[in-house]
Amino acid sequence: MSLPIPGNPVRGSKSGQPIMALFDLLGRNWAMGIVWHLSKSPSTFRQLQAYCESVSPTTLNLRLKELTESHFIERTVNGYTLTEWGKQLFDLLEPMGKFAKGWAGKFK
Amino acid sequence: MSLPIPGNPVRGSKSGQPIMALFDLLGRNWAMGIVWHLSKSPSTFRQLQAYCESVSPTTLNLRLKELTESHFIERTVNGYTLTEWGKQLFDLLEPMGKFAKGWAGKFK
DNA sequence: TAGCACTGCTACAAATAATGTAGCAAAATA
């Protein structure tokens, strides 16, 4: 699966609209979970593996590469961390946590 | 693939934390794109198919069922539309559009 | 009221993506 670059055709949008590229990227297994977790603290590969209970190292590695190439995360001496863009992205994801809790009430 | 119900184990979270259930649901192919599009206008199955250029009817139908059971969309005489929860979800997704445009600049 | 078009799907094989397990080389630690 290739990296969804905005401006280029991506899965589901020949025009490569940025929002579609972003949805393609974030929609991949574990992408949002990784960003979510890294917002709490920088983490090593193994820590992310432990956090994302059922991710395979194959997929985790692929996601990390994609998120790195997309400028959302980077690898430092402390492990993987969010970049400035990554932090901004998290700011958009963060309110979903509260929303999800309210939404969860629908299933009780 | 079963519906990720918050409170139950979902892909990647045995505890079924709401945010993880939401990420699981929205992370599936086309889920965010469908919500995005329905925020513009109610749409029929075929309209969604045309919008989501490469979605297969199989997957589209599955996503529509999941989003319906998750209370984010519903089917009316005008086609599929967002529910109140769906609209709230879109309000969270919407800022990503602007963000994505800025992010796209990184790839020029 | 017999066509014809359109809609909302279902079927199913082929292609693509993710998982699960094993394990290895490099770096850190003892």
Added chain:
DNA sequence: TATTTTGCTACATTATTTGTAGCAGTGCTA
């Protein structure tokens, strides 16, 4: 130097998505 830990890679199995065909129901329209 011997372990342990880390960051992966390999690869077979399983799950998901695509792509294409097509069908039944509804609504025109002649």
